[in-house]
Amino acid sequence: MQGYIYPNEFELQWGLLIVLYPYLTGLVAGAFILASLERVFNVQEVQPTYRLALLTALAFLLVAPLPLLAHLGHPERSYEIFMTPNRKSAMAMFGFVYAWYLAVVLLLEVWFEYRKDIVQWAQAARGARRWLYQALTLGSTDLSERSLRFDDNAGRWITVIGIPSAFLLHGYVGFIFGSVKANPWWSSVLMPVVFLFSAIVSGIALVLILYMVTNLFRSRPLDMRCLDKLASFLFYAMIIDVSLEMLDFVHRLYESEESIGILSQMIQSRLFISLIVLQLVIGTLVPMVLLGMFSPALRRGGLGRGSDELRRLVYLLAAVLVEIGIFSIRWNVVVGGQLFSKSLRGLTVYKMELLGVEGLAMTIGLLALPLLILWVLVKVLPPWADVPSTTESWQERRSS
Amino acid sequence: MRDEDRSRSLPLLDRRQFVQAAVAACGTAAPLLVAVIRLPAATAQEASGAAGYDPTDHYYGMGIDIERCIGCGRCVAACKAENDVPLDASHFNTWVERYVIDNDGEVTVDSPNGGMDGFPPPASEGGMRRTFFVPKLCNHCANPPCVQVCPVGATFSTRDGVVLVDEQYCIGCRYCIQACPYGARWFHPTKHVAAKCTLCYHRLVRGLVPACVEVCPTGARIFGEVEQRATPLARFMRMNDVQVLKPHLNTKPKVYYANLDGEVR
Numbered sequence: 001m002q003g004y005i006y007p008n009e010f011e012l013q014w015g016l017l018i019v020l021y022p023y024l025t026g027l028v029a030g031a032f033i034l035a036s037l038e039r040v041f042n043v044q045e046v047q048p049t050y051r052l053a054l055l056t057a058l059a060f061l062l063v064a065p066l067p068l069l070a071h072l073g074h075p076e077r078s079y080e081i082f083m084t085p086n087r088k089s090a091m092a093m094f095g096f097v098y099a100w101y102l103a104v105v106l107l108l109e110v111w112f113e114y115r116k117d118i119v120q121w122a123q124a125a126r127g128a129r130r131w132l133y134q135a136l137t138l139g140s141t142d143l144s145e146r147s148l149r150f151d152d153n154a155g156r157w158i159t160v161i162g163i164p165s166a167f168l169l170h171g172y173v174g175f176i177f178g179s180v181k182a183n184p185w186w187s188s189v190l191m192p193v194v195f196l197f198s199a200i201v202s203g204i205a206l207v208l209i210l211y212m213v214t215n216l217f218r219s220r221p222l223d224m225r226c227l228d229k230l231a232s233f234l235f236y237a238m239i240i241d242v243s244l245e246m247l248d249f250v251h252r253l254y255e256s257e258e259s260i261g262i263l264s265q266m267i268q269s270r271l272f273i274s275l276i277v278l279q280l281v282i283g284t285l286v287p288m289v290l291l292g293m294f295s296p297a298l299r300r301g302g303l304g305r306g307s308d309e310l311r312r313l314v315y316l317l318a319a320v321l322v323e324i325g326i327f328s329i330r331w332n333v334v335v336g337g338q339l340f341s342k343s344l345r346g347l348t349v350y351k352m353e354l355l356g357v358e359g360l361a362m363t364i365g366l367l368a369l370p371l372l373i374l375w376v377l378v379k380v381l382p383p384w385a386d387v388p389s390t391t392e393s394w395q396e397r398r399s400s
Numbered sequence: 401m402r403d404e405d406r407s408r409s410l411p412l413l414d415r416r417q418f419v420q421a422a423v424a425a426c427g428t429a430a431p432l433l434v435a436v437i438r439l440p441a442a443t444a445q446e447a448s449g450a451a452g453y454d455p456t457d458h459y460y461g462m463g464i465d466i467e468r469c470i471g472c473g474r475c476v477a478a479c480k481a482e483n484d485v486p487l488d489a490s491h492f493n494t495w496v497e498r499y500v501i502d503n504d505g506e507v508t509v510d511s512p513n514g515g516m517d518g519f520p521p522p523a524s525e526g527g528m529r530r531t532f533f534v535p536k537l538c539n540h541c542a543n544p545p546c547v548q549v550c551p552v553g554a555t556f557s558t559r560d561g562v563v564l565v566d567e568q569y570c571i572g573c574r575y576c577i578q579a580c581p582y583g584a585r586w587f588h589p590t591k592h593v594a595a596k597c598t599l600c601y602h603r604l605v606r607g608l609v610p611a612c613v614e615v616c617p618t619g620a621r622i623f624g625e626v627e628q629r630a631t632p633l634a635r636f637m638r639m640n641d642v643q644v645l646k647p648h649l650n651t652k653p654k655v656y657y658a659n660l661d662g663e664v665r
Contacts, residue, residue, distance in 0.1 A: 004497075004509035006536075006583030010490035013574040013587060073572015073592030080552040080571060091575050092551040181649055182545060182581035342583050343665045345509055 002269075003262075003346025012338045012350050016363045017067035022173045022195065023330045024064040024370070029170035029196070030203015031057040032106070032162060037233070039159040045229035051383030052214070053207045054113065058106050059374035065098060067366055070357050090176050101169045105162040111138070112155040114381050119143055132380070170199040177333060184259035184344075185266075185337040190248045197241040202326040204234045205319040212316055214378070220386065224308050231295035231315045234322065238288055262344045270339045270347055275332045283325015287318035453605040458560040460599055461654035462613070463622035463636040464535055466661070471496055471533035475612035475621065476516040482600060482611035489513045491586045493597035494537035494612050499663055502526030507663050534664050535621065537612070538563060538584040538597035539645060539653030546576035546585060546596075555594065561626065561654060562601055567593045581646050582653075599623075626654060 001010075035053035037043040069075050085092035119141045122133035140147075171192035177183075178191025188194075208230045215222050252260065267275055291297060293304040294314045306314065335350050353359035479494045480487060489512075496515030500508045500522045512519065515533070522531060540563050547555050547563060554569040555576055565576075570593035577585040577594060588595040600610035608614070613623040624633030633656075636642075640658035646665065647653075657664075 004511070007490060007492050007495050007511055007514045008577075008583045008586040011587065013577050068573075071573075073574075073587065074570065077552075077569070077571045080569070084552055086550055086553040088548050089551045089553075089575075091549060091573065094551070176575075180545075180549075180579055182579055338578075342581055343509070345507075345665070 001346065001348050003341070004343055005341035005346040005348050006343055009338075009341050009348060012335070012348070014071075014334055014338060015350065015358045016352060016360065017071045017358050017366075019327075019330045019334045020067040020363055020366055021064065022170075022177075022334070023202070023327055024060050024067070024366075025170055025173050026195065026199035026202050026326065026330070027206050027370075028057045028061045028064060028101075028203070029166040029199040030201065030205075031060070031207050032166045032203070033200050034204050034207050034230075034233070036159045036163050036166075039156060040163065043229065045223075045225045046233075048223050048226045048385060049207050049211050049230065051113065051381075052211055052378075053203075054106070054110050055377045055381065055383055056207055056210060056370075056374055057203075058110060059377055060370040061098075061102055061106060062373055063366060063370040066369070067363075068094075070362065070366075090172075090179055093172065097169055097172050101165050105158060105165045109155055109158045109162060110381070111136075112151045112158065115140065115151050116143060116148055117381075136380075167196055171196045177337070180337075182342060183337050184257065185263060185340065186333070188248060190244060190251075191333075194241070194244045194248060197237060197244055198326050198329050200237045201234065201241050201322060204230060204237060205322040205326075208234065208315060208319045209323070210374075212312065218384070220384075222312060224311070227312065227315055228296050231291055231311075231318070232297035234319070235288065235291040235295055235297035238284065238291070238322070242284055242288070259340075259344050262340045262347070266336065266340050266347055270349070271332055271336050274328050275336070279325050279328040279332055282321055283328055284322075287321045287325070290314050290318045290321075455558060455560040458604075459625060459627045460561045460604065461540065461624070461626040461633060461656060462537070462599070462610075463624075463633050463640075463642065463656045463658065465620050465622070465636070465640070466532050466534060466657060466659040468618040468620035469496065469533040469535055470618055470620075471498055471515060471519050472617065473515040473518050474615045474617065475535060476514050478611040478615040479597070480516070482603075483598065485595075486589060491589070491595070493584075493595075494535060497534045497536060497664075498522070498531065499534065499661065500531045501529045501661075501663065503529050505529070530661075532659075532661060534657075534660075535612075536582065536584070537655060538580075538599075539582055539651065539655045540597075540599060542652035542654060543650060545579040545581070545649075545651060549575045549579040551575065558601070560604070562599050562604070563596070564598055564601060565594050565596060567591055567595070570594050581649050581651065 031053045034046065035050050035057065038047050038050045069078060072078055081092060082095045085095070115137065118133050118136045120143075122130055122137055122141070125133055174192030174195030177186040177195075178188050180186045208227070211226070211230070212222060252263070291314075294302045294306045294311050296302050302311070338348075339350065340347050355361050473496055476492065476495055479485060479492075483493055485491055485493055492514045494514075495511050497509055497511045498515070498519050502508075503526050506526060508522075510519070519533075522528070540561060542557075542561070544557060544563050547557055550556075550570075551573060552569060552571055554571065555563065555565045557563050567588075572587070572592045572594070574587055574594065577587060585594055585596045587593075600608070600612075603610060609623045610621075613621045622632050622636045624631040626633060628634060636658065637656055642656040642658055643660045644653040644656060645660075
């Protein structure tokens with residue numbers, strides 16, 4: 001502690017779990033928006049990641065409310081947020097935004113996307129797998145030309161609805177913070193927009209990592225056109241994201257309101273590692289330089305003219321650094337917003353728990369859980385283009 | 401250990417027992433009194449308990465005269481005892497801040513243990529320009545951000561102008577604590593719900609004043625009706641230039657300070 005803080009501010013209220021929540025929803029929104037590139041904007045190069053991105057979004061969305069639930073003082077009363085929502089509260093909308101996104105957007109889109117395959121898998125598989133796929137068809141086994149066209153149209157329309165929904169899902173999380181007028185570090189009209197673009201950045205980077213890692217394990221060749229395109233989009237999204245963050249930063253400095261003194265002090269001391277080093281240098285500048293050099297974002301063939309092998313390594317490295325950077329952004333927003341006193345006269349510290357409900361171990365577990373869910377989803381609904389979907393090829397594969 | 405000793409030795413407990421005994425005695429004697437001096441029925445009911453209490457008759461606020469506060473911290477101790485607030489140094493419904501402004505204009509603020517044990521002599525190396533105490537508590541805002549953000553409506557404004565938390569209903573998300581610009585809310589370590597100053601609502605409905613007001617030896621805290629004319633608070637607000645904390649946030653606080661220094665946030 002340094003300077004004066006109100007006595008009730010000794011305890012930080014929102015810790016690691018609340019850092020995790022916007023991080024997870026950001027990945028969901030970002031992965032979905034990447035998927036929509038192929039579907040709505042016809043960016044054919046990223047097609048190999050389309051289904052993977054959808055399943056990733058679904059896996060992370062299933063886990064996203066868990067850190068919130070674990071953080072509540074009375075999780076057994078959480079259903080009240082659906083039963084008696086306070087319509088004036090930004091947070092009360094959480095349940096509805098979440099349910100809309102899960103049920104109307106993601107589950108429906110995944111189902112329409114996979115329906116044809118599910119029906120074929122149900123015909124080809126035996127035993128329990130057959131039962132599972134038959135259940136997943138929801139009784140809709142018509143594979144006529146007309147019904148397949150309907151699937152396709154439905155999928156496209158859901159994506160069209162899904163893009164604003166993804167914006168809503170994550171922009172809304174930004175609003176929860178941005179609308180707290182008591183907190184000068186949070187209170188900013190740019191907050192939802194900054195959240196949104198950092199979400200897109202983190203989602204693209206995550207799908208890029210997952211696409212590379214999964215293909216490595218399956219020993220399948222990587223589609224370099226797809227990777228180059230992902231890297232370029234990552235670069236463009238980062239440019240917008242950084243510009244917005246800089247705008248916010250310059251605006252604060254220029255307006256120089258009464259909170260500017262304590263906030264500068266906080267950045268120079270408490271947040272130096274997580275904001276200057278991790279978020280700005282390692283999480284933003286380094287990957288942007290790498291991507292700018294080697295991806296075809298600025299010049300076809302890249303400025304650095306690296307080989308495929310080198311580009312793959314650079315992309316993977318950049319994407320991992322981006323993920324670290326975006327996690328740092330969430331940390332700096334959530335924890336940073338509580339490190340200074342609302343008396344604007346002092347700074348406090350955050351003591352992280354190691355074990356315990358809100359500790360580091362729990363956070364790592366909640367970060368690993370979506371990957372586990374994704375693994376199961378991928379087993380049930382293989383997103384790979386090279387997986388056989390017809391009866392004959394399935395049997396061939398079984399016998400081989 | 402010391403805290404326990406302290407709470408046991410608090411004179412307030414004795415006073416509380418006394419008040420309880422007095423209320424009990426009044427309760428028994430009330431019918432007799434009514435019969436003898438023919439008090440209006442409503443007054444008798446109000447004195448004898450919550451039964452006859454009508455919240456629409458009231459709109460509460462508090463006045464604080466900075467000049468009168470001597471930083472003894474009795475209000476803090478009384479509040480903790482009256483409202484079952486944990487005795488540690490990080491949970492307070494009310495606390496007292498000390499401002500020391502030296503000759504260079506440098507401001508030092510402290511509130512050791514919320515001011516509950518009084519204050520050590522100030523370190524005044526640069527010489528003192530002025531110094532004063534500022535009691536703080538929930539401002540019971542007319543436009544309360546904490547009530548706005550509560551996702552389930554567990555925290556609410558009463559009709560008589562008090563902001564309360566329903567601890568049977570609060571889910572413990574702590575958004576209200578983040579939304580309060582005054583640091584007036586805290587998270588109850590064992591009940592796992594948001595907690596705050598209630599203006600001693602349980603006392604108000606019995607016609608008593610909040611514990612902090614009752615014990616203040618200098619009358620620095622003036623409790624009462626905001627909207628009625630012939631009340632101590634109304635008089636206080638007529639006789640003084642009053643200010644509220646952080647008015648730019650438009651929370652419309654109902655704790656009014658007289659002689660407030662511009663340094664206070």
